[in-house]
Amino acid sequence: MKRIITRQENFEEKEVNLHEALFSNANGYIGVRGNVEEGVPNGWNTMRGTYINGVYEIIPMKQAESLCNLIEKKQTMLNVADTQTICLIADGDVFDLTTGKIIVNERVLDMEQGVTRRHVIWVSPDGKEIELSVTRMTSFLIPSLFTIEYNVKALNFDGLIEIKSYHIADVKNYSNPDDPRLADDSGALLNVDVVKWREDMSVAVSSTKVSGISVASAVSHRLRLPGKAEISYGKEEGRTLYHVKAEVKQGEELSLIKYSTFSDSVREDDPEEFARETLKEAMRGNLADIYEKQKEYVTEFFDNSEMEIDGDEELGQAVNFNMYQLFQSATRDKHCSIAAKGLSGEGYEGHYFWDTEMYVAPFFILTNPELAKNILQYRYGILDKARENAALLGHKKGALYPWRTITGEECSGYFPSGTAAYHINGAIAYTIVQYYLTTGDIDFMFDQGEEMLLETARLWFDVGNYDRAGHFVINEVTGPDEYTCMTDNNYYTNCCAAYNMSMAVSFAEKHSSSKRVKELLDKLGVTTKELKEIKMAAEKMYLPYDEELGINPQDDSFLQKPVWDLKNTPREEFPLLLHYHPLHLYRYQVCKQADTVLAYFLFEDGQSKEVMKKSFEYYEKITTHDSSLSTCVFSIVASRLGMHKKAVEYFGDSIKLDLLNTHNNSGDGVHTANMGGSYMAIVNGFAGLRITAEGISVDPFLPSGWKKYSFKIRYKKSLLKFTVSKSGAVCEVLEGDKIVVKGVNEMRYGK
Amino acid sequence: MKRIITRQENFEEKEVNLHEALFSNANGYIGVRGNVEEGVPNGWNTMRGTYINGVYEIIPMKQAESLCNLIEKKQTMLNVADTQTICLIADGDVFDLTTGKIIVNERVLDMEQGVTRRHVIWVSPDGKEIELSVTRMTSFLIPSLFTIEYNVKALNFDGLIEIKSYHIADVKNYSNPDDPRLADDSGALLNVDVVKWREDMSVAVSSTKVSGISVASAVSHRLRLPGKAEISYGKEEGRTLYHVKAEVKQGEELSLIKYSTFSDSVREDDPEEFARETLKEAMRGNLADIYEKQKEYVTEFFDNSEMEIDGDEELGQAVNFNMYQLFQSATRDKHCSIAAKGLSGEGYEGHYFWDTEMYVAPFFILTNPELAKNILQYRYGILDKARENAALLGHKKGALYPWRTITGEECSGYFPSGTAAYHINGAIAYTIVQYYLTTGDIDFMFDQGEEMLLETARLWFDVGNYDRAGHFVINEVTGPDEYTCMTDNNYYTNCCAAYNMSMAVSFAEKHSSSKRVKELLDKLGVTTKELKEIKMAAEKMYLPYDEELGINPQDDSFLQKPVWDLKNTPREEFPLLLHYHPLHLYRYQVCKQADTVLAYFLFEDGQSKEVMKKSFEYYEKITTHDSSLSTCVFSIVASRLGMHKKAVEYFGDSIKLDLLNTHNNSGDGVHTANMGGSYMAIVNGFAGLRITAEGISVDPFLPSGWKKYSFKIRYKKSLLKFTVSKSGAVCEVLEGDKIVVKGVNEMRYGK
Known part of the structure; x- marks a missing residue:
């Protein structure tokens, strides 16, 4: 069934925030949280927002102690203009689910139609009964378009229906005084430059102070009425108001369609014009046609996947x-x-992490390779930034992708478990290879893929070194498990590095006669000697193994630490990271998430089944799964090791x-x-x-x-x-x- | 010779700041930077300041990324009222060493008298020649007293001498826009509550916003003149002005003595009253008598040491x-x-570090044990805070002294090379034992020393654990060398821990029949079993040793890292910490300072001379001495290993x-x-x-x-x-x- 439905007899704060996320509309370009149009009472925890992918402001991120080359500013996603606010007044009674009486309160995510719906029957404190049906859509075909179809019926009265539809440009990012990451006044990131009516189209343009990005939005309405209405076009500080007053009779319905379009200066030269023109274009036809195309689009998506x-x-x-x-x-x-x-x-400020490649891209590689390619092309677009990042970290060659970023510049505040997680390079390299093996898209490899493989491979070669026994070792990096940091020879990282180096070289070798590869090597100054050195390092890569236990330790010192007593840790102390100082966590054998176990999924040829099974069982006992990236991986590896019951259990923890x-x-x-x-x-x-x-x-x-x-x-x-x-x-x-x-x-x- | 003299033909910015430090006056309670009374031109890098030991404000220290229990505020020393500002106008010409012509410009630190002096002969742009002789003293006998004796002679003219002596309460802490640690507006930490004249005594009281500390200062003048003068008492925003206008003849001298006293609410119930009364008391006698006593005091000091x-x-x-x-x-x-x-x-915001115990206390233990005892009693006073700090770090028992602090609460912004430097516990324990062995002060041990030894020993027992081979290991701590951090089995730290645990137990055992020890153990809940466990851990302490090289590695993974190429590192890249990202430094064998070598000084019985010598030579090659704590230790250990020439060379780097x-x-x-x-x-x-x-x-x-x-x-x-x-x-x-x-x-x- 491609529908998610919630029905509630009441309307309470505790579920508001969750439903806003679950019923959000997005199309990869814009995302609109599933906020209720009329808003919630003051003081409720709500994140009211509309976002544009890749649109950001740069804000200070002062370090408590300044060390050389630490990052002191970061990008953060922007909450752009609010076009979803619509207030309803039924014969003088303000529609508000926390007053009066709820008969029906239903929300639907209709994945077959590509829309969300809301259905409410509500009796006002004065006894006026109304029915509200709302359909919301972010269009997949017209990415800048967001629509709200807002239908109101007077069920038991004749009287005045008032609708106030706002276009609010003076918005802030979410801030929660209980969350120290968001507590200050940094919420106001956009300056409102323009708020105006252009005939019956409301237009707003805002811009950031530092990143220099401007965002525009345009809003227009279509009204269908049983009778006549009085319509006024208001303007207040930072917002416009479209105000409808209509006399209706019992059983009559008033229907308002609110069209919004968004645009930004990252993509368009004149965002305002683009928003206006796109809006006009969208309104030329019927909404029903757009719905129809939306349905076709999602049908095709589901058909593919x-x-x-x-x-x-x-x-x-x-x-x-x-x-x-x-x-x-x-x-x-x-x-x-x-x-x-x-x-x-x-959450996470709209940043892109390694998860995108390692967890999300595989789905698209298998079902919608063009979307997967976008992810990798984005990485190619920030390759120069990754080179700069590597230089900032003291590396003489190569590229180090930032742990979290929008523009390609590192946004990690705490480098030991951010920037030091070099394995993000491995995730990108692994995904390039998987994309290539699955699609056979060799042009991508020649144009972009191999360049990224080589530059990340170079980084590994620079960060590691040969120890006295002749092993290639990698010190002071952080693996996926953030309950340790800056470790030596993290098993997962070393596997990634070896794979990354080996794949970069083997592609170059396999296509050594290709002019495009030759040109690439020339451009990068990669010599045959360098390729040999990188290949050798991959072959000599040290992978920790413990004879006594017959397992792969997560890193060199992991097994000399005491095992955390998970059984006697009270439930309310999870996730541990919110209850223990990181230094304390670092001193125990306790894992936030799959780390060595993830390596077994990706690089299963590296170990015997027996070692993997022993390790799996070892890590199982000390992993909290405090990270949401964990149980799915334990499920996969359990499947592969033939532990089917466990695989299904872990899957059960992940899927919902x-x-x-x-x-x-x-x-x-x-x-x-x-x-x-x-x-x-x-x-x-x-x-x-x-x-x-x-x-x-x-x-x-x-x-x-x-x-x-x-x-x-x-x-x-x-x-x-x-x-x-x-x-x-x-x-x-x-x-x-x-x-x-x-x-x-x-x-x-x-x- | 107990005198430091500088003579300069000019007056330039580059030496101002240095001379302010070298010619500062202090007596353990107050410190007054050696600023020139008349001030320096705007924009010059000067740190104009007067400080009271242990007086602080609490300021925010937001973490770039909030992790559990990280420190987000810190104490910082306060620059209190400026009582050293005196401006001189010689017949209309403002005295300013950057104009006119300098005949003599001399500064003297007279350690026999316990004063600093300044002697200037200056010709104004208009040709007026004056001689200025200034003597400054912070009294050792009256710790709140600071005096300036300011004598001016008209060498070649008859005319008006004007002196403007200020008492400035609206002061700020130093800030340097080039130094990110100090760049913001946090300079203004004191609110001025009172600025007033009380007859001819200027009184100021200021207080902090957060720490709730108030500081008072009182200033009064004594004037000796050849003739008559016009004196006025002015008051401006946040300051008072004592203004003298005197007609002098050529060769005549005008002498002004400016007495200031300081007081604070950490020590006195009514700082204002205390400052006033102390000032009156100080002015009752002659300054000459105070000078005489000062001389006696410093003579005794030098005699003792x-x-x-x-x-x-x-x-x-x-x-x-x-x-x-x-x-x-x-x-x-x-x-x-x-x-x-x-x-x-x-610098370092007035914080107390481990250096006080490990480097400074030894001098006082040997020469002025009462002063050494103050240091240890201060640590006893913050023992409860150290217990809280340990709990914050997740330790079930014991006390962990903060890496840097004034009040006992941790002020480290970057915990991996701050709080994680647990060896501060060892420094305090070592110093307690040295104090006791040198003085025989067993009462101190019973009252305070043994309690600190036991609580720090408990911490070591809690932080460490037995590895599978039965060694007691200590993971994820930072040794003295900050070019690595959060290492496993730092040799120095493990030595400290073993010594600390062993000394705590041996004192308890030796005095087990003493009622005072029994009461102490009862109070702390230390059982015989616990003492045994601690003793056993000390005995089983793992100390890294490398067979192949025959040296003690600084920590478990130190030797698997590549050696930093110090020879080919350009001179301008030192200190490395200002030029390399810490993560880069962590990946090399390169030391900021003595670490294992310091252990050889303190715990020389742990190793054979041969191992120590090999290690010394090994570390010598990879130590940058970027820390000022380094060369002195290399000197000591070189002496002890019989490398006399080296010992003298390192001493030469340290002494000046x-x-x-x-x-x-x-x-x-x-x-x-x-x-x-x-x-x-x-x-x-x-x-x-x-x-x-x-x-x-x-x-x-x-x-x-x-x-x-x-x-x-x-x-x-x-x-x-x-x-x-x-x-x-x-x-x-x-x-x-x-x-x-x-x-x-x-x-x-x-x-």
Whole structure:
């Protein structure tokens, strides 16, 4: 079922924030939180916001102690103009769900139509009963367009219906006095330059003080009435007001369509004009046509990425929800990427992390490779910044991607578990290779991919060194698990580095006769000697292994620390990072998330199954899964190690993380990485999909209680559908070349 | 020679700041920078200041990224009222050394008299020639008193001499826009509450906004004139003005004595009254009498701590300078300690670090044990805060002293190389033991010393753990060398911890029958079992040793890092910390300062001489001495290892660090730790003094070019004078019990 519905008998603060995230509308360019149009009472914790991907302000981030080359400013996403505010007055009674009586209060995320809906029947304190139906959409076809269809019916009275529709330019970013990261006055990041009526179109332009970005929005309305109405066009400080007063009779409906468009100077020379023109264009036709196209668009998306679980309808719904949220988050251009919270909230300030490549990109590589390519092209666009970042860290060569960023400049305030997480280079390199192996897009490799592989490989070669035993070691880096930091020979990082270096060289070697590769090596000044050195370092990479326990220690000193007593840690002390000083955490064997276990998923050839199994069981006991990136990986690796029951359990923890708000912070925005991760738990875990230079294979099992499950992926020129049932896997080639997939029971070609 | 003199033909910005530090007056309670009375041109880099030891404001120290229990505020020393400003107008010409012509410009630190002097002969642009003689004193006997004797003579004219003497309450802390630590507006930390004239006494009271401390100052003048003068008492915003206009004839002298007293609410209930009363009391007698007592006081000090070098007068002068500065810095009460810069400047914000115990206290233990005791009693006073600090870091028991503090609360902004430097506990413990071994003050041990030893020992036991081989290991701490951080098994720290734990237990065991010890153990809940466990951990302490190189690695992973190429590092890239990102530094074998080598000085029994020598030579090659705590220690250990030439060379780098401004930052304040360190380089290094539970011994050598050297120390009840010449050491027992000193050629008893 492609619909998420909540029904509430009342309207309470505690769920407001969560619903704002779950019912947010986004299309990769703009995102509008699912705020209720009329607003919530003052003091309630609400994040009212509209965001444009890749649009940011630069704000100070003073270090408590200034050390050389530390980062002292950061980018932060902007909350742009509020075009969703609509107040309703029913015969003098202000519509407010915290007063009067609620008969129906329903919200729907309709993933088949690509819209959200709200349905309310409410009786005012004076006994006036009204029915409100709202449909909201951020258009996939016209990325700058956001629409609200707002229908009001007088159910038990004749009288005056008033609608006040605002276009508010003087907005602030979210701030929560209880959250020290957001407590100050930095909320006001936009200067309002223009607020005006241009005939019946409201236009606002704002700009930032430091980044020099301007954003424009235009709003216009279409009103359908049973009778006559009085309409006025007001203007207040920083906002405009479209005010409708209409006399209606019982049973009559008033329908308002509010069109908004957004534009920004990152992409357009004249954002104001662009917003105005796009709005005019959008309003030329009918909204019904746009709805129709929206439906076609999402139908195609689901058709491409179809995943069905036969035997568990709720799970199927959750899978669809996750895929839909990923689709809403995915950038449609190369100016930006996919933020940790997509466009559904201000958590992590709209920054792009390694998660985008390692957890989110795999879904798009398999289902919508063009969207995956955007992510990698964005990284290519900031390659020069990554080179500068490497230089700032003292590296003589290579590129180090920033741990968190919008523009390519590092935004980590605490470098030991930010900038020092060099493995982000590995995540990007791994994804480039996966993209290439899956799509066969060699032009991308020649144009951009190999350059990034080489520059990241160079960085690894510069950061590491040979120890006295002749191993290539990497010291003072932070792995994915942030409950240790600046460790030596982090197993995961060393695996990433070896893979990154080895892939960079092997592509160059394989295509050494290609003119394009020669030109690239010349441009970068990469010599044959350098390639040899990098290859050698990859081969000599040190990977920690403990004889006594027969496991791979997370890093050199991990096993000499005491094991954290998780069993006797009270539930309210999780996540540990909110209750313990980091230095305390660093002294224990305790993991926030999969680290070595993630390496086993990505680089499984490096170890025997026995070592991986022992390690898995070891880390299982000391991992808190305080990070949302963790359980999905444990699920995948459990699948691969044949621990099917565990795989299903971990998958269960991952798949509904946002829907059930199990981490208690989905209100700040959805967890896109976990969404990608739970997709992988099925495809790469349960079905055991692997794509390597040797080809494509599966190694499937059917979770108990499921009848069968199926999913579609694109592999090179083919569209494949896998169906896994008790009797194994069937692969149908729906489009494209005949290919062979290892591990299936049956291949079916043609329709 | 107990005098430091500078003579300059001009007056230039570049030396202003340095001279302000070198010629500062202090008495352990107040410190007045050696600013020129009339001020310097706007825009010159000057730190105009008067400080009260232990008086502070609390200011925000926001973390760039908020992690659990990180410190987000800090204490900072206050620049209190300026009572040193005196402007001079000679017949209409404003006295200003940057105009006109300088005939004489001399400054003297007269350590025999305990004063500084300034002597100027200056010709104004108009040709008026004047002679100015200024004597400044912070009284050792009346700690709140600061005096300026200001004498002006008209050398070549008859005319009007005007003197404007200010008492300025609206002052700010130093800020330098080029120094990111001080760049903001936090300079204004004091609110002026009162500025008034009370008859001819100017009184000012100011208070802080957050710490709630108020400071008072009172100023009064005595004028001696050849003729008559017009005197007016003015008041401007935040300041008062004492204005003298006097007609003088050629050759006549006008003499103004400006008395200031300071008081604070940390020590006095009514600081204003205290300042007023003390001022009245001070002015009752003659300044000459106070000078006389000052001289007696410093004579006694030098008599107690006499150190003479026969054969190098300049060195002798430098030795005296260092001892005198230490004496000026030393707290006379238990409210505070000795700051990194003493009271000579705002560098390090007036914080007390481990240096006070490890580098400065040894001088006082040997020469003025009562002053050393103040330092330890201050630590006892903040023991509860240290317990709270330990709890904040997640420790279940024990006390962790803050890395930098005034009140006992941690002020480190960057915890990995601040708070994580747990070895401060070891420095305090070591000093408690040294104080006890040297003085025999067992009451202190019963009352305070053993409690601190036990609580710090408990901390070590809690922070460490047994590894699988049965060693007691200590992970994730930072040693003295800040070019690595959060390392495992830092050799120095582990030595400190073992010593601390062992000493805490052995004192308790030795005095187990004492009622006072029993009561203490009861109070702390220390059981026999706990003592045993602590003792066992000390015995099982792991100390890294590398078979291949035959040295002690600084920590577990030190030797697997590449060696920094110091030879090819350009001179302008030192200190490295100002030119390289810390993460880069952490990845190399490169040391800011003595770390393992310091352990060899303090805990020499732990290793064979051969290992120490090899290690010394190893670390020598990779140590930049970017810290001022380094060369003195290298000198001591070189002495002890018989490398006399090296010992003398390192001593040479240490002894004149401030006088020659070799670290280019003495203007921010003198380096008290290095001053103590260079004292130890002679006493513990050249003379090889050791005081252990077994007794006292020396192992002397005579640096080449020296005829002999001598110094006095107190050991238990005796005053000893050591004289080292070519023929070895002679020890005279000047006072007290007959004792035996090992390693001397001759003992002389009585006078």
